[in-house]
Amino acid sequence: MKAIEIRNKYLEFFKRHGHSVIPSAPLIPENDPSVLFTTAGMQPLVPYLLGEKHPEGTRLTDYQKCVRTNDIDEVGDNRHLTFFEMLGNWSLGDYFKDESIAMSFEFLTKELGIPVEKLSVTCFAGDDDCPRDEVAANAWKKAGIPEDHIYYYGKDDNWWIAGEEGPCGPDTEMFYDTGKPACGPDCQPSCDCGKYVEIWNNVFMEYFKDKNGYRKLEQKNVDTGLGLERMTMLLQGKETPFDTELFSPVMDKLKELQKVDLIESRRIIAEHLRSSMMIIADGGRPSNLDRGYVLRRLIRRLIRHMNKLQIDLNELLTLIDINVENLGEMYPELIKNKETIKTVIMEEKDKFQKTLANGEREFQKEIKRLKEQNINIIPGKAVFKLYDTYGFPPEVTKELATENGYEIDLEEFNKLFKEHQEKSRAGSEQKFKGGLAETTKETIAYHTATHLLNAAIKKVIGKDAHQRGSNITVDRMRFDFNCDHKLTPEEKQEIEDLVNKWIKEALPVTKEEMKKEDAIKSGAECMFIEKYPDIVTVYTIGDVSKELCGGPHVKNTSELGRFKIKKEESSSSGVRRIKAVLINE
Numbered sequence: 001m002k003a004i005e006i007r008n009k010y011l012e013f014f015k016r017h018g019h020s021v022i023p024s025a026p027l028i029p030e031n032d033p034s035v036l037f038t039t040a041g042m043q044p045l046v047p048y049l050l051g052e053k054h055p056e057g058t059r060l061t062d063y064q065k066c067v068r069t070n071d072i073d074e075v076g077d078n079r080h081l082t083f084f085e086m087l088g089n090w091s092l093g094d095y096f097k098d099e100s101i102a103m104s105f106e107f108l109t110k111e112l113g114i115p116v117e118k119l120s121v122t123c124f125a126g127d128d129d130c131p132r133d134e135v136a137a138n139a140w141k142k143a144g145i146p147e148d149h150i151y152y153y154g155k156d157d158n159w160w161i162a163g164e165e166g167p168c169g170p171d172t173e174m175f176y177d178t179g180k181p182a183c184g185p186d187c188q189p190s191c192d193c194g195k196y197v198e199i200w201n202n203v204f205m206e207y208f209k210d211k212n213g214y215r216k217l218e219q220k221n222v223d224t225g226l227g228l229e230r231m232t233m234l235l236q237g238k239e240t241p242f243d244t245e246l247f248s249p250v251m252d253k254l255k256e257l258q259k260v261d262l263i264e265s266r267r268i269i270a271e272h273l274r275s276s277m278m279i280i281a282d283g284g285r286p287s288n289l290d291r292g293y294v295l296r297r298l299i300r301r302l303i304r305h306m307n308k309l310q311i312d313l314n315e316l317l318t319l320i321d322i323n324v325e326n327l328g329e330m331y332p333e334l335i336k337n338k339e340t341i342k343t344v345i346m347e348e349k350d351k352f353q354k355t356l357a358n359g360e361r362e363f364q365k366e367i368k369r370l371k372e373q374n375i376n377i378i379p380g381k382a383v384f385k386l387y388d389t390y391g392f393p394p395e396v397t398k399e400l401a402t403e404n405g406y407e408i409d410l411e412e413f414n415k416l417f418k419e420h421q422e423k424s425r426a427g428s429e430q431k432f433k434g435g436l437a438e439t440t441k442e443t444i445a446y447h448t449a450t451h452l453l454n455a456a457i458k459k460v461i462g463k464d465a466h467q468r469g470s471n472i473t474v475d476r477m478r479f480d481f482n483c484d485h486k487l488t489p490e491e492k493q494e495i496e497d498l499v500n501k502w503i504k505e506a507l508p509v510t511k512e513e514m515k516k517e518d519a520i521k522s523g524a525e526c527m528f529i530e531k532y533p534d535i536v537t538v539y540t541i542g543d544v545s546k547e548l549c550g551g552p553h554v555k556n557t558s559e560l561g562r563f564k565i566k567k568e569e570s571s572s573s574g575v576r577r578i579k580a581v582l583i584n585e
Contacts, residue, residue, distance in 0.1 A: 001112070001232070001235045001236070002232070002245055003085075003228055003229070003232040003244065003245065003246055003330065004329060004330050006087075006112070006228060006231055006232060006235065007063050007085070007087060007228060007330070009107075009111050009112070010061070010063070010087045010107070010111075010226070011061055011062075011063065011087075013103075013106075013107050013111050014059075014061035014089045014103070015061065017059070017103055018059050019059040019060055019061040019089055020056035020057050020059065020060055020061070020533070021061055021062060022056055022060050022061070022062045022533045023062065023532065023533055024062055024063055024064050024065050025038050025043075025044035025064065025065075026038065026065070026282040026283070027065050027066075027067050027083075027278060027279055027282040027284070028279070028282050028283050028284055028291065028469055029043070029044070029469075035471075036290050036291040036294065036471070037066070037067040037068075037069075037279075037291060037294070038064065038065065038066055038067065039066055039067065039068050040064070040066060040086060040225065041062065041064035041066070041086040041087075041088035041223075041225050042088070042090070042203075042223045042225070043064075044064070044550065045060070045090060045223075045550075046439060046550075047439075047550045047552050048090075048092050048550070049090075049092065049167065049205065049221050049223065050167070050439060050552070051219055052550070052552060054092060055513045055533065055535035055536060055537055056533050056534075056535055057092075058091065058092040058093055058094040059089075059090070059091060059092075059094055059095075060089065060090045060092070061087075061088065061089040061090070062087075062088060063085055063086070063087050063088075063228070064085065064086045064087075064088060065083070065085060065278060065282075065331075066083070066084055066085065066086050067082055067083050067275060067278070067279065067294075068082060068084075069082050069294050069297075069298075072294075072297065072298070072301075075267070075268055075271050075272065076264040076265070076267050076268045076271075077264070077267075078239065078240040078242075079230075079240065079241070081229060081241060081271055081275075082271065082272070082275045082298065083271075083274055083275035083278050083279075084227060084228070084229050085227075085228040085229065086225045086226065086227060086228070087225070087226040087227075087228055088223070088224050088225050088226070089103075089222075089224050090221065090222060090223055090224070091220075091221060091222035092219070092221055093219040093220060093221065095222065096204065096206075096220050096222060097133075097135050097136050097139055097172075097204055097222075098135070098139045098142075100202050100204075100222045100224070101136060101139040101140055101143055101172065101202065102139065102142075102143055104174065104200060104202060104224070105140070105143035105144060105145070106143075108174065108199075108200070109144070112231075112235060114176065114235075116144055116145065116146075117149075117177075118176055118177045119145060119149065119174060119175070119176065119177070120145075120149040120150070120151065120174075120175045120177065120188075120189050120196060121140050121145055121149065121150055121151070121172055121173065121174050121175065122150075122151045122152070122153050122157060122158055122172065122173045122175070122189055122190075123136045123137045123140075123150065123151070123152055123153075123158060123170070123172050124136070124152070124153070124154075124155075124158040124159060124170030124171070124172075125152035125153055125154050125158070126152075127154060127155065129213065129214050130170065130207065130214060132152065133152075133158075133170045133172070133204075136170065136172045136204070137150050137152075140172070151188055151189055151190070153190060157173075157190065158170055158171055158172070158173065159171065160203040160205075160223075161209060164209075165209050165210050165211070166208065166209065167205045167207070167208055167217060167221070168205065168207050168208070168209050168214075169203060169204045169205045169206040169207050169217075170204055170206075171201055171202060171203040171204065172201075172202050172204075173189070173198050173200070173201045173202075174198070174199050174200040174201075174202075175189040175196040175197060175198055175199065176196070176197050176199045176234050177195060177196060178194065178195055178196070178197060178234070179195075180193070180194050180195045181195070182195055183195065197230065197234060198230075199226060199227070199230060199231055199234065200224065200225070200226040201224065201225050201226075202222060202223075202224045203222070203223040203224065204220070204221075204222060205217060205220060205221040205222070205223065206220045229241040229244070229246060232244050232246065240267075242266075242267050242270060242271075245326070246274075246326075246327070247267075247270045247271070247274070249322050249323075249325075249326045250269075250270045250273065250274075250319055250322050250323060250326070251266055251267075251270050253318065253319060253322055254266045254269055254270065254309065254311070254319075257309070257311045257312075257315055258309040258310065258311055259309065259310035259311070260308065260309050260310055262305075262308060262309060265305035265306075265308050265309050266305075266309070268301060268302060268305045269302045269305050269306055269309075269319075272298040272299070272301055272302035273302055273316075273319055273320070273323060274323060274327070275298055276295060276298045276299050276302070276341075276345060277320065277323055277324075277334060277341050277345075278331065278334075279291075279294075279295050279298075280295070280337065280340065280341045280344050280345070281331070281333040281334055281336070281337040281340075281341060282333065283468065283469075285344060285572040285573065285575065286299060286344065286348045286572065287571060287572035289571060289577075290471070291469070292571065292572050296348065299345055299348045299349070299352070300348070300352045300355075300391065303316075303349055303352050304393045304395070304396075307396075308395070313349055313353075316345055316346065316349060317342055317346070320338070320341055320342055320345065321338075324338050324341075352391070355390065355391045355392070356392065356396070358390055358392075359386055359390040359391065359392025359396070360392075360400070362386055362390055362392070363386060363392070363397060363400055366378065366382050366386075367404055367406065370406070376405065376406055376407065377406065377407045377408065377409055378397070378401055378406055378407070378408040378409065379409050379412060380408070380409040380410065380411065380412025380413035380414070380415065380416055381412060381413075381416060383397050383408050383409070383413045384412075384413050384416040384417060384420075387417070388420065394408075394413060394417075398410075439552070440474055442474040442475075442582075443472050443473070443474055444552050444553060444554060445554055445559060445560050445561070445582055446472040446473075446476070446477040446582060447472060447552070447553060448509060448541070448553040448554045448557070448560065449477060449499070449560055449563060449580070449582060450467070450470050450472070450477060450479055451539065451541055451545045451547055451549070451553075452498075452499045452502050452503070452541065452544065452545060452557065452560075452563070453477075453479050453495070453499055453563075453578065453580065454467050454479070454481070454525070454545065454547070455498075455502075455541075455544050455545040456494075456495045456496075456498040456499050456502075457481055457483075457495060459498060460491050460494045460495050460498070461481075461483055461487075461491065464482075465481050465482060465483055466481060466482055466525075467479065467480070467481055468480040468481055468482055468571070468575050469571075475581070476566070476579060476580065476581050477579070477580050477581070477582075478577060478578070478579050478580075479577070479578045479579075479580070480571045480575050480576070480577050481575070481576060481578075482574055482575055482576075483574070483575070483576040484574060486568070486570070486576070487568045487576065492565050492568055495565065495578075496563060496564065496565045496580075499563040500562060500563050502541070502542065502544050502557055503557045503558065503560045503561070503562070503563060504558075505542065505557065506556055506557060506558035507541050507542030507544060507556065507557045508541075508542065508555070508556055509539060509540070509541050509553050509554055509555055509556060509557065510539070510540045511537060511538070511539055511540075511553070512537075512538055512540070513535055513536070513537055513538070514535070514536065514538060515534060515535060515536075516532055516533070516534055516535070516536050519536050519538050519548055522538070522546065523546055524536075524538045524546045524547055524548050525546065525547050525548070526547055526548035526549070532548060536548050537549065537550060539553055541557060542557075560582055561582045561583050561584040561585060562582065562583045562584075562585055563580060563581075563582060563583075564580060564581050564582075564583055565578055565579070565580045566579045566580055566581055567579040
């Protein structure tokens with residue numbers, strides 16, 4: 001069964017069970033308070049999981065494009081991906097454990113045809129805070145899962161919470177038995193031996209945790225996630241996602257083009273190219289900051305591995321064409337943005353080639369210094385500096401060292417690189433944590449302020465200036481917009497004054513639901529209009545701003561405090577960035 005067939009079966013199944021099919025949100029979140037990319041299906045639905053009314057009702061389903069890069073250095077093995085698709089269904093205060101589990105069982109066994117004996121499930125074992133989840137376990141028994149295929153684990157495995165405090169609850173996970181031999185008599189879903197593969201996770205948000213402990217929620221929600229690539233691999237009996245039709249055309253072409261046979265490099269190229277194309281199609285551009293840096297890293301890493309395979313870099317155009325043809329039915333945005341994708345990736349390729357040239361010059365300087373000191377081992381810190389400062393790949397440094405009769409202190413480099421990875425991963429986890437834990441009165445205020453800033457920029461810079469992204473924390477807001485010049489001090493002051501004027505005017509913030517076409521006719525602005533459902537939520541701030549947005553927002557601009565621009569800078573080519581704060585006075 002092909003991936004697109006699995007997706008369509010999923011959406012049609014839940015549609016028959018009363019769910020509204022909503023569009024996938026773009027990879028680059030609009031007005032998201034916490035993250036660089038959309039990392040999970042629940043992320044765009046945070047306001048509704050917190051109690052906002054969704055215009056499409058209380059039962060929702062979709063496919064969601066996601067990017068996670070915490071494990072970017074692991075891509076190349078048989079399972080890690082940065083871009084993936086998550087299938088999901090949600091109950092916003094509607095059904096709960098029994099119906100959710102019954103539907104999951106029916107979909108897996110009836111729609112996908114998975115034999116019951118291939119399935120095992122896990123439930124929350126209970127602790128001093130919350131009881132053992134016998135409700136979920138009994139629901140699985142009633143559905144048809146044998147008792148000896150039901151396992152209980154603690155909070156590390158079967159509990160979900162976003163951050164330290166907030167909505168949370170037990171989850172139940174479904175596992176597929178690959179048929180591989182058991183690793184021992186105690187082999188079960190918690191093993192990493194490869195016999196059991198997790199395929200679906202149903203989260204039951206029924207508690208709220210704060211400093212005083214756990215309490216029951218008034219609105220109980222269900223949030224589920226099923227990874228499409230993994231399910232496709234299992235149903236097709238493949239060893240890796242790279243063996244499925246999602247990757248095989250590009251993998252086959254790389255094998256045809258390569259002069260050196262390295263499967264890890266082929267996987268990295270195929271995976272990073274798909275991810276880069278999806279990010280670019282949703283508006284991403286390479287830069288040295290945040291999501292732009294992630295995209296730059298993906299493109300440069302795939303180029304490095306094309307060099308390892310000794311493939312002409314101009315073949316990137318061929319590989320892009322193959323991906324567009326192969327994935328265009330699933331992701332029409334690739335067809336629509338094909339030429340832009342080519343331009344962005346080839347321009348980045350040219351820049352990286354210059355980086356490699358600069359790195360080689362620095363390498364020769366280091367060699368000259370070592371020769372003068374009669375040293376024939378390149379220090380690890382020098383190798384790391386070439387990598388960290390000049391973007392020079394360590395494997396290229398090693399090749400050049402060998403050609404010049406030198407060795408490199410690989411142990412020292414690996415130590416420095418590991419420290420760098422740990423710092424990057426810690427930062428990435430902060431950037432990407434997001435979700436329910438980050439929705440506070442401060443982020444809600446900043447969320448509303450982005451609408452005022454957007455309106456002020458249009459008045460000062462011009463009506464063709466549009467939002468290109470935002471990032472919000474409890475301490476500040478960051479707002480990207482298209483603009484062809486650095487703002488003058490006068491322009492910045494005028495923008496700041498306008499926002500503060502509207503705050504002082506105590507403008508009401510109103511919310512209404514309407515058809516998407518009516519919202520467009522009314523002049524409401526949004527990014528990615530095609531990604532919104534037929535019924536949308538429109539927030540209006542006095543006569544100043546009208547935008548499609550999921551919320552949440554303050555009720556009146558007087559709640560915002562004083563707006564202050566702290567910095568204005570370039571984000572990427574043709575895109576400027578404003579960093580600002582709200583000061584309570």
